[in-house]
Amino acid sequence: MREVLLLCWRDTGHPQGGGSERYLEQVGAQLAARGIKVTLRTARYGGAARSETVDGIEISRAGGRYSVYPRALAAIAAGRLGFGPLAGINPDAVIDTQNGIPFFSRTVSGAPVTLLVHHCHREQWPVAGKLVGKIGWWVESWLSPRAHKNNQYLTVSLPSADELVDLGIDRERIAVVRNGADELPAGVDVGGDHSRTDHPSVCVLSRLVPHKQIEDALESVATLRPTVPGLHLDVVGGGWWEQNLRERAHELGIGDAVTFHGHVDEARKHELLGRAWVHVMPSRKEGWGLAVIEAAQHAVPTVGYRSSKGLTDSIVDGVTGILVGGTEVASTDVAALTEAVSTLLLDAEARTLLGEKARVRAGEFSWKHTGKGVHDVLVETAAGRHTSGLVAPVLLQLPLPLVGEGEYARTD
Numbered sequence: 296m297r298e299v300l301l302l303c304w305r306d307t308g309h310p311q312g313g314g315s316e317r318y319l320e321q322v323g324a325q326l327a328a329r330g331i332k333v334t335l336r337t338a339r340y341g342g343a344a345r346s347e348t349v350d351g352i353e354i355s356r357a358g359g360r361y362s363v364y365p366r367a368l369a370a371i372a373a374g375r376l377g378f379g380p381l382a383g384i385n386p387d388a389v390i391d392t393q394n395g396i397p398f399f400s401r402t403v404s405g406a407p408v409t410l411l412v413h414h415c416h417r418e419q420w421p422v423a424g425k426l427v428g429k430i431g432w433w434v435e436s437w438l439s440p441r442a443h444k445n446n447q448y449l450t451v452s453l454p455s456a457d458e459l460v461d462l463g464i465d466r467e468r469i470a471v472v473r474n475g476a477d478e479l480p481a482g483v484d485v486g487g488d489h490s491r492t493d494h495p496s497v498c499v500l501s502r503l504v505p506h507k508q509i510e511d512a513l514e515s516v517a518t519l520r521p522t523v524p525g526l527h528l529d530v531v532g533g534g535w536w537e538q539n540l541r542e543r544a545h546e547l548g549i550g551d552a553v554t555f556h557g558h559v560d561e562a563r564k565h566e567l568l569g570r571a572w573v574h575v576m577p578s579r580k581e582g583w584g585l586a587v588i589e590a591a592q593h594a595v596p597t598v599g600y601r602s603s604k605g606l607t608d609s610i611v612d613g614v615t616g617i618l619v620g621g622t623e624v625a626s627t628d629v630a631a632l633t634e635a636v637s638t639l640l641l642d643a644e645a646r647t648l649l650g651e652k653a654r655v656r657a658g659e660f661s662w663k664h665t666g667k668g669v670h671d672v673l674v675e676t677a678a679g680r681h682t683s684g685l686v687a688p689v690l691l692q693l694p695l696p697l698v699g700e701g702e703y704a705r706t707d
Contacts, residue, residue, distance in 0.1 A: 298332040299323075300371070300386040302398045304363050306337045306354060311534065313502045314585040315413045318451065318474055318665070319392055320352065324672075325666020326350025334384060336370060338363035346380060349583035355380045361540040364398055372403040372489055374383045381626065388447070391672040395420065395431050397439050401446065405685045407676045409447040410439075413582030414605055415458045418504045418584070425592040435464055449669065451583040452608035453685065467627060470672045475662030479530060485654075486569025486593025487637075494525035495640045498571035498595070500580065502587040503534030510543055511577035517547040522626040523640055526552060530569050533558040569593040574616075575638045577632060581605035589661055591615060591653035598635045600628075664688050 303319050305312045323333045328351065339356035341343065346355050357380065358366035374381030374463040389408045391400045395416040401408045416435055417588035420428035440463050448469045450456050458470045479485065497516060502506045509530060516528045530540070530553060537555060544553045556567065568574070576599040587597045587609040597616040599606040617639070619631035639646045657677040675682045 296331055296387045296670075296677060298384070299326055299334075299673065300389045300400075300404065301333065301335040301347060301392070302367055302390065303335065303337050303392040304394050304396075304401055304469060304585070305340075306335065306356075308343060309338065309340050309504065311504070314474070315360045315394060315582065317585065318413070319390065319411065320350070320667050321475060321662040322390075322669045323352040324350035325662060328666075329670065331475045334386075336367045336381065353426060356457075364396065367398055368400065368403050371400065371513060375403070375405060387677045390669075390673075393435070393439060397434075397443070399442060401443075402607070405449070408443070408680070409410070409673060409676050410428055411449045412441050413451050414455045414580055415462065417581070418580050418619065422505050430481050435585065442466055447672065449672055452605045454604040454607050455582050457605065462530065468681045470668075471545050471685045472665055472668035472672065473660065473685075473687065474583050474585050474588065475665035476585070476592065476657060476660045477561070477662065479592065480613045481566055483562050483565045484569070486571075486595060488563075490569040490593070491572060492527070492570050493549055494527055495523050495526050496529065496571050497573050497636060497640075498529045498531060498590070499575050499577075500531045500568065500589065501576070502532050503516070503530070503537045503540060507534075507536075508577045508579050509536075509540050509577055511629050511632055512575045513547055513549065514629050515555065515575070515636050516548045516552060519637055520549060520552060523637065526640070528553045529567055529571065530555045531564060532556075532560060541582050547623050565589070565593070568595060571595050573598060573636055575632070576637060577602075578603050578606075581609075583607040587616065588657050590656035591650075592646075594650035594654040596639060596649035596653050598632060598639065599680070600632070611652075611656070613649075615649060615656050617649075658683060 301319055301323050305316050307316045307320055310354035314593050325334045334353045336355050337600050338358050343356055373379035386406045389400050389404045389406050390411050391398045391408050392411045419433045448459055448464055450471055451474055453471055456471050459469050460466050499509055520526050535670045544550050568590050574595045574597040576584055576597050581603045582605045584606045588596055597610055600608055600620045601618040602620055609616055612618040617635040619635050620628040672682045
């Protein structure tokens, strides 16, 4: 394989960039390290260059939230004719990222397309407004499956694969390659008893947008504060919903018990995770939940909602963290979330046991493995063959059933 084109509506430098963008760029960096020419086409935002090279990836930017799609298609078509920002592009494979809406790149790319879907957006579309939400869900649930009826699909968790099957995608065309995890930054130690705060502390690592439901973590802290003296919540990450969350914290009377750290660098992020007793991820929907693994690197267990789907893969309930609530769509239970957080805060032995098992499991994930898995999928796609199931190396065998029987389908 000589050349790969990546398409995504944002990159990690975008103010609203998150885990899905990070996944794609880490995959791109791994492909570039193999000597493959990698081009990422994405939207432009304030302060961003029209083009630059990062980690071996040639990034081309143009368009905004919606215009990024037609402008990308036009750039690809022009590039194949020898002009424009993508002049001379001739990919062997394309990864078309569907963050609710795909690029429909097969219409102009002239190369096999792999559709990357982190999770379905049924629960998130209403945030876009009634009309846009209905159109978006129609595109995602009806138009896209039909337009890509012969294409390879790629997703990041087994629950997300199940969601795609529910939309009518053949399971034989769905490959699962889980997220990797960065090594700890230089100078940052693995968290443990030596790094924990003296007071009970909860951490949330997330983009601050409505569907992440950080309000649930605020309510939990407000409920527990009378019985857990000194309890403090660190909210790590930024986003356009931050002011609403600050106002909610004051309404709950816990303004002095919450610190909003905003965007922080990698070293500071891991320092804050290493200080925490418990990590909370109250998101309505996740494809995987990279923050779960990042917290686990510091032996910090995560509490989250079972209905988020992806967390049922990244959290092994009762082993590396706790899942609460039902499995129904958007089935959240703040009382149950609060009870689980309370259990871990007040039971040091249980918290330590889950944290240590989480730390061991976190060691199973690397971007090198992720990059190799996606590379294998693209090679098969370029050859006209489909890949299905979990594409992963044989990893650590823990004394408790951290994975389902037969889950690891491929080895290095």
